[in-house]
Amino acid sequence: MAKFKKDGGRGLPAINTSALPDIVFMLLFFFMVATKMRDKEMKVKTQLPQATEVEKLEKKSRLHYIFVGPPLDAQFGTTPRIQLDDAFATVDDIQQYITLKNSEKDEKEVPYMTTSLKADKTVKMGIVTDIKQELRQVNALKLSYTAAKDIRDQ
Amino acid sequence: MASRKRDIPEINAGSMADIAFLLLVFFLVTTTMDIPTGLQVALPPITEEPPIDSKQKKREVLEVLVNASDQLLVEGSILTIDKLRQKTVDHLTNEGKDPTLSTTSTKAIVSLKNDRGTSYDMYVQVYNELTAAYNEVRDAYSEREYGRPYSKLDPSRDKERIKAVKKKYPKKLSEAEPVSIGK
Numbered sequence: 223m224a225k226f227k228k229d230g231g232r233g234l235p236a237i238n239t240s241a242l243p244d245i246v247f248m249l250l251f252f253f254m255v256a257t258k259m260r261d262k263e264m265k266v267k268t269q270l271p272q273a274t275e276v277e278k279l280e281k282k283s284r285l286h287y288i289f290v291g292p293p294l295d296a297q298f299g300t301t302p303r304i305q306l307d308d309a310f311a312t313v314d315d316i317q318q319y320i321t322l323k324n325s326e327k328d329e330k331e332v333p334y335m336t337t338s339l340k341a342d343k344t345v346k347m348g349i350v351t352d353i354k355q356e357l358r359q360v361n362a363l364k365l366s367y368t369a370a371k372d373i374r375d376q
Numbered sequence: 377m378a379s380r381k382r383d384i385p386e387i388n389a390g391s392m393a394d395i396a397f398l399l400l401v402f403f404l405v406t407t408t409m410d411i412p413t414g415l416q417v418a419l420p421p422i423t424e425e426p427p428i429d430s431k432q433k434k435r436e437v438l439e440v441l442v443n444a445s446d447q448l449l450v451e452g453s454i455l456t457i458d459k460l461r462q463k464t465v466d467h468l469t470n471e472g473k474d475p476t477l478s479t480t481s482t483k484a485i486v487s488l489k490n491d492r493g494t495s496y497d498m499y500v501q502v503y504n505e506l507t508a509a510y511n512e513v514r515d516a517y518s519e520r521e522y523g524r525p526y527s528k529l530d531p532s533r534d535k536e537r538i539k540a541v542k543k544k545y546p547k548k549l550s551e552a553e554p555v556s557i558g559k
Contacts, residue, residue, distance in 0.1 A: 243389070246396040253403035271497045273504035275511060276413040285412070338412060341496050348492030350499070358422045366414035367500055 258282075266291035266305045268340045272372035279366060284334050286323055286362070288316065290349060291342030302345045304353070313349070316356040324362075336364040415503055420550075436478050437485045438467040442502055444493030451476065457501055464509030468545060469516075481513070481545050489552040506549055514545050 268291045279285060289305040304311045306319045324332050337357055341350060357365060440460070441449040448455050450463055468484050470477035478484035486506055490499055515525035518541050522529070526541050 239393070243392040243396055246393055246400055250396055250400045250403065253400065253407055257403050257407045271500040273415055273500055275415060275504050275507040277416050279412045279414060282412070336416075338414060343495070343497040345496040346492065347490050347494040347496060347499050350496055351490075351492060354419060358419050361421065363419040363421060365417045365419055366412075367417065367503065368412060368414040369500055369504075371413055 262287070263308050264289065264305070265294060265308070265310060266303055266342070267294050268342050269344075270340065270368055270370045271343045273367075273369040274372045276369050276371050279336060279338065284331060284336060286320060286335060286337045287340065288337060288353060289340045290345050290353070291340075292344070302342065302349055304349070313352045313356055316353060317360045320357065320360045320362050324360075334364070335362065336366050337362050338366050338368050340368045415500065415507060417503075433479075433483075435476060436483045437487050438464060438477070440486065440488045440502065440506070442488075442490040442494045442498060444491040446495055446498040448502065457498075457505060460502065460505040461509045461512070464506055465512055468509065468513045482543070485548040485550060487550050487552060510545065510547050510549070514541050517541055517544055 266289050268289055287306075290302055291305075292300045292302050293310075298310070304313065304316070306315060311319065320337070324335060327335065339350070339353065354365065357363070439449075439451055443449070448457060448460065450460065455463060464486060466474070467477045467486070468481050470479075470484070471481065472479045488502065488506065490502075511527065515527060518524060518526040518529060518537070521540070522534075522537055526538070529538050529541075531538065
């Protein structure tokens with residue numbers, strides 16, 4: 223009897239948690255490296271269309287972003303607007319914006335710059351066509367219609 | 377001696393995990409892992425000269441029109457979007473069989489024209505179908521010739537093969553200058 227009692231009294235041994243910080247740090251570093259902070263504040267709604275033939279865009283440093291969509295803030299109305307960086311813009315600003323952004327880059331990189339057009343599904347083609355014309359004017363000929371991958375069975 | 381040893385107490389690292397967890401949760405929440413994806417398009421450069429070969433034979437061109445109410449007109453007849461891919465594939469792989477479609481794949485052109493009132497969603501879908509058709513015929517050709525689909529060819533090793541496939545099925549997807557017809 224005494225023998226049994228002694229066994230039960232010992233209880234569960236404490237789990238060694240000294241390696242826990244190591245594991246947590248490992249996860250932490252993974253997420254720190256994988257994180258890309260949102261650097262632009264969205265002013266327009268961009269619900270992307272879906273497509274099956276999308277390709278990955280290679281380098282984030284070689285991208286210009288143009289956002290088109292109805293403003294998130296209702297006080298600006300519902301007409302689709304263009305957003306460049308953090309501010310609303312008009313079609314006429316695009317040429318200047320692209321030229322400015324290209325001048326910050328290495329000259330060799332400029333021909334590889336792709337414009338990522340993030341437009342809302344509901345936007346009409348009129349504004350998109352205008353943007354395309356502006357891009358052609360500044361010889362920014364690589365364009366990407368940003369779309370979400372459609373997981374349809376092919 | 378004994379008192380000297382006691383001078384440097386051990387740092388309590390018990391709360392280290394808590395701090396690390398806090399940071400971990402922060403990064404977990406802020407992380408967005410979506411890789412940007414999109415339909416790649418090469419815009420035509422602006423030229424002063426008028427297009428040289430304006431008198432393209434009509435049968436070489438597959439005319440795709442999208443109107444302001446997102447309806448599709450292919451070669452003069454209304455078509456639904458789910459049939460567009462097959463129609464384009466037929467056009468590209470016709471090789472002179474059907475008198476209304478292209479004579480050879482190297483000459484085949486797809487012309488896309490949209491209205492200013494067309495929705496962007498519809499346009500992307502149409503563009504997607506046309507791109508899909510090109511990918512499909514290229515994959516099939518590559519599979520026949522080299523036993524591997526075009527999308528699986530390695531750009532560093534199979535340069536010649538990729539070139540050959542591109543030569544056989546050049547992506548001639550032309551977009552008309554914008555017009556505005558009817559709202």
